[in-house]
Amino acid sequence: MLILDKQIVSPLLIQTAINHSIPIYYSGDKRKLALPSNGKLLTNSESCLSILENQHPAHAFTLASKLMKNKAAFREFASAVNPSYYFALLTMEELLAKDKSNVPYPVVIKPNKGYSSVGVYIVHRESEWEEAVKGLYADLLLSKSMYSNSVLDGEEIIVEQWIDGDEYAVDCYINHDGKPVILNILKRMFADEHDTSDRIYYTSAPIMQEMKQSITNYLTELNKQLNIVNYPFHLEVRNSKNGIVPIELNPLRFAGAGTTDVSDHAFGIKGAEYYFKDMEPKWAEILNGKDDAVYGFFCAELPSDISKSLVHSIDHEKLKKEFTHILEYREISASDDRTFAVIFFKSMDISEIHHLLSLDLSHYIQLLSSKEPVI
Numbered sequence: 505m506l507i508l509d510k511q512i513v514s515p516l517l518i519q520t521a522i523n524h525s526i527p528i529y530y531s532g533d534k535r536k537l538a539l540p541s542n543g544k545l546l547t548n549s550e551s552c553l554s555i556l557e558n559q560h561p562a563h564a565f566t567l568a569s570k571l572m573k574n575k576a577a578f579r580e581f582a583s584a585v586n587p588s589y590y591f592a593l594l595t596m597e598e599l600l601a602k603d604k605s606n607v608p609y610p611v612v613i614k615p616n617k618g619y620s621s622v623g624v625y626i627v628h629r630e631s632e633w634e635e636a637v638k639g640l641y642a643d644l645l646l647s648k649s650m651y652s653n654s655v656l657d658g659e660e661i662i663v664e665q666w667i668d669g670d671e672y673a674v675d676c677y678i679n680h681d682g683k684p685v686i687l688n689i690l691k692r693m694f695a696d697e698h699d700t701s702d703r704i705y706y707t708s709a710p711i712m713q714e715m716k717q718s719i720t721n722y723l724t725e726l727n728k729q730l731n732i733v734n735y736p737f738h739l740e741v742r743n744s745k746n747g748i749v750p751i752e753l754n755p756l757r758f759a760g761a762g763t764t765d766v767s768d769h770a771f772g773i774k775g776a777e778y779y780f781k782d783m784e785p786k787w788a789e790i791l792n793g794k795d796d797a798v799y800g801f802f803c804a805e806l807p808s809d810i811s812k813s814l815v816h817s818i819d820h821e822k823l824k825k826e827f828t829h830i831l832e833y834r835e836i837s838a839s840d841d842r843t844f845a846v847i848f849f850k851s852m853d854i855s856e857i858h859h860l861l862s863l864d865l866s867h868y869i870q871l872l873s874s875k876e877p878v879i
Contacts (some may be wrong), residue, residue, distance in 0.1 A: 505529060505539060506776075507556075509549035511838040514762030517548060520776045531555060539563060544734050544780055547757045556756075568732050569755035575616050575662050582750050585725050589749065591664035596641065599661045604633040607663065613640055616660035624700040626666060669744035671751070673705055674719055675758040675767065677736040677779045684723035685784045687775045688767035689715050690759070690800075692740075695861040704857055705763070706800030707770050709791045715743065716787060722748040736779050738764075761846055762834065763801045769831045769848050770799035797852055799831070804845040807866050816870045818844050823868045828856055 506521055506528045521528055529537050531552055537559045539545065545565055547553070553573065556566040571577050576593040583589065590608060593616060607627070613636060614624040623643040625636035640661070671692040679685050689712055690705035719741065738758050740751040758764035758775050767773040771790050778785065804823065806812060820835055823845065831848040851857065 505543060505545050507531070507537070507545065507547045507552040509547070509551045511549070511840055512761045512836055512843070513548060514765055515834075516765045516768060516774060517762065517776050520774055520780075524777065524780060526776075526780055529555075539565075542734070544736075545756060546736050546776055546779060548762070549760065550754060550757060553756070564732060565735065565756060568730065568735065572737065572753040572755040575614070575752055576660065578750070578753055579662075579664070581729060582726065584729050585722065586746075586749055588746070589665060591662055594661050594663060595659065596644075596661060599637060599663070600641070602663075604630050607633065608665065610666035611663050612666050613637065613661060613663050615640075615644065616662050626698055626700060628666075628697060667742040667744050667749045667751070669742040669749075671740065671742050672711075672715060672719070673759060674723075674739045674741065675736075675764050675775050676723065676739065678723075678727055678730075678733055679782055679784070680733050682727055682731070682733050684720055684727060685778070686716060686720060686723075686787075687758070687773055687778055687785065688764070688771070689719060690766065693857055693861060699861075701805070702803050703805070704800055704802055704861055705759070705766070706798045706857060707766065708796060708798050709794035710796055712771075712787065712791055718743070718748055722750075726750075759801075761803065761836070761841070761843055763803065763846055765832075766799055766801045766848055769850070797850055798854065798857065799850050800848070800857065802827075802845075802847040802849060802860055803843055804847065804865055804868075806842040806844060806869065807864075810866060810869060810871070812842060814871050816872045819868045819870065820845060823847075823865075826860060826863060828853075 506526055508528055509531045520526065529535070537555060539560050541563070550573065553569055556563065556569065560566050571581060576591065579589065579591045594602065599613070607630070609630060610626065610628045612624065612626055623640045625640055627633055627636045673690045673692060675687045677685050688707055690707050691711050693704045693706065736756060736758065738754040741748050742751060764775045767775055771785070773785050806815065820833070824830060824833060827847060827849045829850040831850055834846045836843045836845055
């Protein structure tokens, strides 16, 4: 079963559903959601979790997803694998009143229940605390009209230890035997120490070879606590000096806005197909003889200082010229998301990624003139 939010739907996901006769239930569907206790379920957005909570509150997938989506509860749950990790759960009032001199910097502050990088701030030192807290508060006020409480809720805030090391995102599932199956591993690239955007993730044969075994080992230990089967998720981790440390686990979906499709471009792995068919990638064969090319996705989002209601048009053709080798360019038009394009690309030069990270996307956006009406 697929539960789909209609806003941003991967064409590859729809084609997979057609090819394998996978039932689709859309958000807003008036039908009763039939969900067998031992069936398989995948969504394309965490907004779909509210459907599960409303119609199947006692289902194993619902209970596990509520736990995983609550970052504080997940921290406590994962502490069996990472016992030394620091975090604190605060109300917004407590955060605003917190004595910043008692914070063990560097830390990350973010909503306990959140989406993407909304309201996420890295605070390296005491002098940055007040600005970060004010920024988070403003983000939550602005996002109230865009996301439901099941996706983003500003009632509780996490302050947690900033983790050293490179950050990775993993699309995977726990199979019918309780074994973790990795479908892709993406490295996250940041523009600077304050960057929390989701602009670029990329993968390559060397990344898979370097990280696959350690992440598989971590997932094996994690599922000893979770003890669930046939369960897909998107996991974000850092490879720290103390080993793999989780950042968050996004239940019943892979990388958002269809970006998980980068695994098809890079390795011929269609994530949804592998999950529903209970297939495991033959990584040794896939990576044997593979070159060192980088395969990535670029999420083009409206800059935070540009109101979506003031956008007249996007110059997609101009943006395309910034890429050496585009594999697929998807224009996005979603009322509840600031993403206006997802670009899958290939590169042989890491400097291209640094260039893409530094792009000022306002140069590709034409605003309404003062004479044009705002619709």
